[in-house]
Amino acid sequence: MSSYRLLPWSQACAASAQILICLRHGGQKWIDFARSKTKTCRMTEIFMGNFTQQEPILDESIAAAVAVMQHGRLHRYNEAAGEVSETALLEQEFAAQMGARYCLAVASGGYALATALRALGVKPGDRVLTNAFTLAPVPGAIASVGAVPVFVGVTEGLVIDLDDLAAKADQADVLMLSHMRGHIVDINALMDLAQVHNLKVIEDCAHTMGAKWGDTWSGRAGIIGCYSCQTYKHVNSGEGGLLICEDDEIMARAIMLSGSYMLYGKHRAGPPIEAFEAVRLVTPNISGRMDNLRAAILRPQLRQLEAQCAAWNDRYHVVDQGLAQVAGLTRIKRPQQEKFVASSYQFLLLDWSSAAIRSVLARCLARGVELKWFGAPDPVGFTSRYDSWTYAPSSAMPKSDRILHGVIDMRLPLTFSLDDCAIVARIIAEEVAQEAKGA
Numbered sequence: 001m002s003s004y005r006l007l008p009w010s011q012a013c014a015a016s017a018q019i020l021i022c023l024r025h026g027g028q029k030w031i032d033f034a035r036s037k038t039k040t041c042r043m044t045e046i047f048m049g050n051f052t053q054q055e056p057i058l059d060e061s062i063a064a065a066v067a068v069m070q071h072g073r074l075h076r077y078n079e080a081a082g083e084v085s086e087t088a089l090l091e092q093e094f095a096a097q098m099g100a101r102y103c104l105a106v107a108s109g110g111y112a113l114a115t116a117l118r119a120l121g122v123k124p125g126d127r128v129l130t131n132a133f134t135l136a137p138v139p140g141a142i143a144s145v146g147a148v149p150v151f152v153g154v155t156e157g158l159v160i161d162l163d164d165l166a167a168k169a170d171q172a173d174v175l176m177l178s179h180m181r182g183h184i185v186d187i188n189a190l191m192d193l194a195q196v197h198n199l200k201v202i203e204d205c206a207h208t209m210g211a212k213w214g215d216t217w218s219g220r221a222g223i224i225g226c227y228s229c230q231t232y233k234h235v236n237s238g239e240g241g242l243l244i245c246e247d248d249e250i251m252a253r254a255i256m257l258s259g260s261y262m263l264y265g266k267h268r269a270g271p272p273i274e275a276f277e278a279v280r281l282v283t284p285n286i287s288g289r290m291d292n293l294r295a296a297i298l299r300p301q302l303r304q305l306e307a308q309c310a311a312w313n314d315r316y317h318v319v320d321q322g323l324a325q326v327a328g329l330t331r332i333k334r335p336q337q338e339k340f341v342a343s344s345y346q347f348l349l350l351d352w353s354s355a356a357i358r359s360v361l362a363r364c365l366a367r368g369v370e371l372k373w374f375g376a377p378d379p380v381g382f383t384s385r386y387d388s389w390t391y392a393p394s395s396a397m398p399k400s401d402r403i404l405h406g407v408i409d410m411r412l413p414l415t416f417s418l419d420d421c422a423i424v425a426r427i428i429a430e431e432v433a434q435e436a437k438g439a
């Protein structure tokens with residue numbers, strides 16, 4: 001149902017104060033100039049959608065969660081006779097989906113990353129390579145095991161800079177590769193480089209669950225793949241993480257680390273019991289298990305993953321098309337082999353001044369479009385940069401700094417329709433163009 005309301009609009013027309021007739025329509029609000037000094041009528045759109053609103057949890061997930069609450073066995077190892085826990089089933093199903101031998105469900109994506117480091121034997125003081133363009137839980141996981149992040153630069157494609165990686169590769173034994181915001185580096189080239197330098201690769205797939213490079217699932221090239229099931233990711237259990245791996249000993253360690261006590265035999269996607277012999281008494285329990293409630297919520301979502309990924313990409317393409325011809329705005333080129341899942345959208349305002357970028361952000365926000373900026377000197381919300389993490393020493397990376405300064409980031413929740421995405425793109429295009437003109 002549409003509703004009308006009157007709003008003063010000072011910004012829309014410099015000629016005079018305007019009274020606007022607003023027609024609210026779904027997630028969009030259309031603003032029509034009722035009166036202007038020049039008598040010319042112009043439409044200005046304001047977007048009313050909520051950039052942080054996820055879809056509701058599937059009915060099937062809710063029913064499964066209710067069943068778990070009704071029987072009360074929320075702890076993953078609390079199984080009735082003959083029962084296989086939701087968590088064990090989730091692991092089995094995700095492993096099968098990714099074509100992996102083993103899977104472990106844990107409390108969060110960040111926990112999965114720290115567990116991966118520990119399972120590979122990373123010790124306090126070790127150096128671990130990682131992306132300069134990523135989010136705080138990635139260097140945070142490295143710091144949590146007492147190791148030291150070594151930041152590797154970012155390209156205009158928003159992926160790890162392979163030249164910089166080659167230059168720094170000898171400083172560490174492990175690379176924690178973050179497929180930040182779903183941008184996937186040429187994984188074959190990266191793995192070749194890793195082989196030359198004897199680097200063990202952990203893939204941070206928090207933003208690439210369901211994505212591929214060529215025919216390879218994101219998370220399957222490295223030794224360990226880590227995923228997040230946190231609300232803003234591709235499956236949503238509020239919090240949660242998954243870790244996949246092929247190696248018996250590494251997975252046995254990860255399971256012990258996650259807090260399996262001596263119940264590791266209950267795992268359905270874990271290595272054979274013998275793999276635990278060497279590790280079970282020497283591996284600390286650092287509890288971070290997933291519970292059956294979250295697993296119950298996630299299992300039906302995994303069955304929908306492909307369709308959800310396609311829906312995200314439909315939205316991405318509408319936005320990307322809408323921004324195709326905007327002077328001063330650089331879209332990110334995506335290689336053909338990259339089968340990305342675009343649950344967010346990034347573009348660059350390369351070499352723009354901070355003041356001009358701030359102005360674009362403010363103009364877009366005034367029209368309901370929330371953009372995040374990775375170039376802000378102080379981290380805001382979820383954004384931060386390698387030089388924000390002052391616990392990790394870093395030296396300036398001018399090439400990367402230029403790119404990070406221009407990175408603009410926007411969520412694309414599935415609660416947006418394709419029309420919503422077209423409106424969002426129009427607003428960004430108009431405001432960037434206006435700012436570029438100095439208007």
Ligand SMILES: Cc1ncc(COP(=O)(O)O)c(C=O)c1O
Pocket residue numbers: 108109110111134135137138178179180181204206207227228229230239240241
């Ligand atoms: C790039 C990246 N890696 C890892 C994580 C960690 O995921 P979680 O929030 O589940 O700990 C996040 C979370 O936002 C992330 O954005």
